[in-house]
Amino acid sequence: MKLDVDVLRYLSKDDFRVLTAVELGMRNHEIVPAELIDRIARLKHGGTYKVLKNLLKHKLLHHDSTKYDGFRLTYLGYDFLAIKTMVNKGVFVSVGRQIGVGKESDIFEVADEDGKIMAMKLHRLGRVSFRAVKSKRDYLKHRSSYNWLYLSRLAALKEFAFMKALQTHGFPVPEAVEHNRHCVIMSLVQGYPLVQVKQLQNPETVFETIIGIIIRLAEHGLIHCDFNEFNIMIDDEEKITVIDFPQMVSVSHRNAKMYFDRDVECIFKFFRKRFNMTFQESIDDNDNSNEGREEAGKLCFSSIDSSAGFLDKELAASGFGKKDEEDIQRFIEGEVESDTNSDSEDGDLVRNLNEADDLNVDSLHLSEQVIYPLAFVVIQDPLAMGNGMCYLF
Ligand code: ADP
Ligand code: MG
Structure with missing residues (x-):
């Protein structure tokens, strides 16, 4: 506009x-x-x-x-x-x-x-x-x-x-x-939305940083709910900044697990497709038939300790x-x-x-x-x- x-x-x-x-x-x-x-x-x-x-x-x-x-x-x-x-x-x-x-x-x-x-x-x-x-x-x-x-x-x-x-x-x-x-x-924020980035020096490190942020958010009682390559900015040093927060919810939200899994899956999917990353089998899920589920299973929502609490x-x-x-x-x-x-x-x-x-x-x-x-x-x-x-x- x-x-x-x-x-x-x-x-x-x-x-x-x-x-x-x-x-x-x-x-x-x-x-x-x-x-x-x-x-x-x-x-x-x-x-x-x-x-x-x-x-x-x-x-x-x-x-x-x-x-x-x-x-x-x-x-x-x-x-x-x-x-x-x-x-x-x-x-x-x-x-x-x-x-x-x-x-x-x-x-x-x-x-x-x-x-x-x-x-x-x-x-x-x-x-x-x-x-x-x-x-x-x-x-x-x-x-x-x-x-x-x-x-x-x-x-x-x-x-x-x-x-x-x-x-x-x-x-x-x-x-x-x-x-x-x-x-x-x-x-x-300096840099570009991750979606515009075709190559990374250290895709594994970037991936781990991003997943780390999702976990730490949940530990603080929060889920981003739109955590994807459009809302993650990255600069030339491959430093990450997360943006876009109006849709965030508390881990006590009734659909918290679904939102959490969706955020996690988005990241796995993006890194697999864009940077050809492969992920090991799930540690707590033996069902290999559904790739998305298997990947997301690595990060189990219920195992996250969110006692740090919502930032009320x-x-x-x-x-x-x-x-x-x-x-x-x-x-x-x-x-x-x-x-x-x-x-x-x-x-x-x-x-x-x-x-x-x-x-x-x-x-x-x-x-x-x-x-x-x-x-x-x-x-x-x-x-x-x-x-x-x-x-x-
Ligand atoms: P929307 O809710 O419409 O998705 P975003 O907050 O995701 O809005 O912003 C849309 C785009 O604007 C982002 O993808 C990014 O390119 C740019 N942008 C948003 N905030 C900033 C910022 N603080 N610094 C630089 N660019 C930004
Ligand atoms: Mg956005």
Whole structure:
């Protein structure tokens, strides 16, 4: 997806205030009535409709007049809110090229004041389900309407919390720098996804390292659940970094063994195919008829001592609670669409934006009443730089 941040430099305080008003309104409405946006935003000098038109022109909003005159955020609009908040906090100052695209995320380079390049992951967790929601709009009423906002935000928070906890425990993961809304900033991993690597100096060592990580994760009470050649980065020294954590589960999950075996099998399969590695017979499985099973049998889930425990404390410290985990798992496993945002009245939303002026983004807790900061600076002296980075102020 294209992320034209150039536009961001030309947006005014009022533009962002109205954009935030739409975001708030989406807590209660899939399509936020224009009249409500105006009431939430309360622009000092009026002119909400003109601002809405401008935001629409830049594709930050979508207009829908099927039932009434209303608007909703587009991904780009949501991206801009997150990016703007982070830029205001000084996390980064410019956005560069796209370095990754997944089914449910887009990844870009960003740089801070000192020119240090980092990775920005924008989660799109509800991307598919959002369309489904849309087609069933009447049936779902407003309860699931903010589905993609909520889920993408939850995915980002989970990713950030897990990355931080894993880092604390010495796992080779990117450094978790910051998160806001559906966006996570992390250190840039040097190297390439393993899937792009055709040859290794020491395939056995790399293989053992990777399997070692799976075991150590399980010893800490965790299973990655998407542990494959796409989510393992490797550099020229053949050093491994694991990425992509929104789907991780605890070893106490009811399908833990299945997820664990699947992760292990993925690695065995990849190394056998790509690097022609052969594996000895299973030590605890005499059935040679099924190769995958035989290989995975070498690593028996039940024999792993996970007494080191789930990293509860660290995760909770990052604001990722039990209920968040339940919500995101329900979605990942396709059971239901989220309806977890609290049912606030429109009147609450109007009040929220007024209070929000003084609020710090760090106080944002997903499972509670969400209030967004509005500390937007006016962009001055825009500079388009020649190094591929687009400066944001
Ligand atoms: P998804 O959930 O969409 O699979 P990933 O986190 O796996 O997203 O990222 C997709 C791709 O983006 C990765 O395969 C990798 O090439 C790139 N990428 C992600 N995070 C980083 C990072 N921290 N540093 C460098 N590249 C990254
Ligand atoms: Mg991935």
